[in-house]
Amino acid sequence: MISTLQKSIRPMWAVRGLHKSAIEVLKRPAPEDTVTASFGKFISEIKPQHLSSLVLYRSKRMVLDSIGVGLIGSTTDVFELALQHCQHMYALDDISSVYGRRGTRLSPTLAAFVNGVATHSMDFDDTWHPATHPSGAVLPAVLALSDMMPANSKPSGLDFLLAFNIGIEIQGRLMRFSNEAHNIPKRFHPPTVVGTMGSAAACARLLSLNHSQCSHALAIAASLSGAPMANAATQSKPLHIGNAARLGLEAALLASRGLEASPLVLDAVAGVAGFNAFYEDYVPQPLESPSDDGHVFLLEEQDMGFKRFPAHLGMHWVADAAASVHKLLVGVGPGTISPAQVQDIQLRVPKSKYINRPFPESEHEARHSFQFNACSALLDGEVTVQSFTPAAMSRPELLTLLSRVCVEHPHDNLANFNRMYGEVQVTLVGGDILKGRCDTFYGHWRNPLTNESLRKKFRNNAGVVLPSEKVERLIDVVEELDRIGDCRALLSQLQ
């Protein structure tokens, strides 16, 4: 009896079974409806006329700053090491220029790599909110790729600028998929997560890939993303940006040859991680196809932060706060500060392990040390490129001050570049207490550098490796970039 009962039940199962696999197929979203596809469409369809004048203005400032920072970065040890590596491993390949090195050219991805390393070598490059260093991952790749393109079809300045902005936009969109991305990072270094994707997007556009190839470029890039925070504040950190630029370009080149990857890489598929592998919380949104009305780029709504000195963004708050205390002290007594006057120093900063270093031992660590930057600014009134030289770092007065610092993490000081503040409180030997506080440093997106200041920074940087005529020409070319017919006008001035 039971066996016949079972037999009669089974056919129903069988019927369900017959249709279950079909239902499974239906349950999967149609290819066109995915977040991944929407990104591919955007990259291939957005047009130069969608760039508003504000976006053009802001992105040209980014391009200028990024080049300047890359040029001075070409004087660093880590850049030299990366360049030597590329030249030893690969023969001279006369294609893409290396920043600041007359006559030196490399294969496109290698040029993107070393120029990216240069850009981030001193932690002097731009920072956005949510946090990442967007330009260094994109510009070197777009430059290298432009060098690679045939002489009779070089991109115009506007095409170049559009590709650059796509690379920035994609990064911004991806970071908005998670709350985790809004705070100072703890796990993956953001440029290695979104930077590679931005580079892939920009290069895919410059290569005029169709929307499917653009999607695949992103998916291929996802398999090349992700590096741990522990390598920040080490000599390897600049390679994060170098690799983001290089690998994004590589992803686009592979996609152009037909390599395919996951069509759902940006979508959140339970049990099979795509791009969400890099985040604890992840809610993706499709990108709308740009219509005739246009598209509002994120750069329009959220400006960029530019650094005034080569150190982690968080340092700028304590440096400005300490500088104001320095001014008070100098007002009180003779022109220089003597550590003998200082009894103790309290810093009130957000909680973030990788920038809390009482006694940094290398320039890389010093650029990631609240204590070091506060004391340097207290001593000298400002932090500059020279503050990180071995001589400056080993000054006895500085070391004395460092030994008197203690760090506090007030609850209201959030580890978020949009909300944090820096407070420096100095107790003098006499008992007087001097306080400085900075909510928004000069250069932050709420208080942007003037064009004057930005150009001054650029001249100081670029002038270290280029003659002044080239420096001035670069300023002019970038200013005119959206009106230039052939981007070689830019490419030819970089070394």
Add this chain to the structure above:
Amino acid sequence: MLRKGITESFGAAIHALNTNQLTDGVINRSKRMILDTLGVGLLGTRTAVFNKALVYSQLFTSEERSSVWGRSDITLPPHYAAFVNGVAVHSMDFDDTWHPATHPSGAVLPALLALAETLPSQPSGLDLLLAFNVGIEVQGRLMRFSREAYNIPERFHPPSVVGVMGSAAASAKLLGLSPAECSHALAIAASSAGAPLANAATQTKPLHIGNAARRGLEAAQLAQIGLEGNPAILDMDSGFGVYYKDYSPSAMPHPFCSGFKWILEDQNVAVKRIPAHLGMHWVVDAALAARGKLENTVGNFDLSQIRHITLRVPPSKYVNCPLPATEHQARHSFQFNACSALLDNKVTVASFNEAQINRPALKELLSKVQVETPKDNQPSFDKMYCEVEIETDQGQIFAARCNTFYGHWRKPLSHRDLVEKFSVNASSVLSTKGVEGVIDVIGNIESVSECSILGSYLRMTSSPHKQLYSTRVW
């Protein structure tokens, strides 16, 4: 929390391990892995994805050049030789699998062979074997730092996490780096780790192994010229720990301590008989057994007799694919592999051709499949099983279960079958002399004085007209 000294212990061990520590057990097992990897790689040079990687890699020029397996006419810059050969190894998902889960050899061997070709004095076979085992050992050690690693992955594809570290360690060994340099090689490699699982079952998956090989080699070379990373990279949660939800690292014992034992000694690898995800091997063996029962009872096997097929498998989304459209998806589909086995009474390299995938008879059979994931079926290559249950029109049920497929570490391939797999694979590209030469060299690798002889056999391709028959097999 900073646990001191773990990264340091790895650097010290990589540096200190020498050929005296190689036991017979480890030598035997690793030689099998090397032979299998070469065969699988040679066959893989016929794939479309390999071709794309090769064309791309030919953009680069260099003075130092390394061989592309199975090509007498092409060389590439060493990093890109490691890349394309690694892609070849994983191109058909035919390479070895370990427990905890990863594909250890493909990330290491291509890097070592590419590197060896550039060294001013050629390493001996034993040097190569030692470096290879260092690369495998480091991967095994790292995977034991988390519970998450013991199950079929969901987030990061393991070869992209531990493979690049193994390649860096092996390359550092072959280069003779100092303990500190070995540690930095690992740190630099960590910044190249981690690719999401979503690209498995796509054409990009083989690049995970290719990139692991290439970037591990690069990390070692950067460390050699003095680049430094975080000296506590393995100790920190914000270091290598970022790739795992639970992370509990421990130091690697010094090789001269009596407590040192190679992981490979205790835990063997699985060698595949089918170019598909490891899980497919269980379902294929079960399907063949169930089919056998059906044939024995009913007589002539007729597909139309099948009303319904139930598969009982462990839960794993990326190998649950009811209707695969590409070869990559087919290699990651319980349903496809079960039905291929039922239809053809075997699953081979040829089963994954486009033509084979699109057969109406196969698709019809696929429509009859239902997948269940019983609670006791754990997504672990050490614990899973597969059951295939066929129900016929007459209402008869034929079921079979596979706990351990032939080729699994609990039931390793015989030496004869391993060599046979290699021969069949390698013959698609190499001449008979090349095939036999490789078997011979690997078989006696401990006594080979210069491993460049291996390279010359890997370049002994069969005559062009033989290869012309199938310039693109898949």
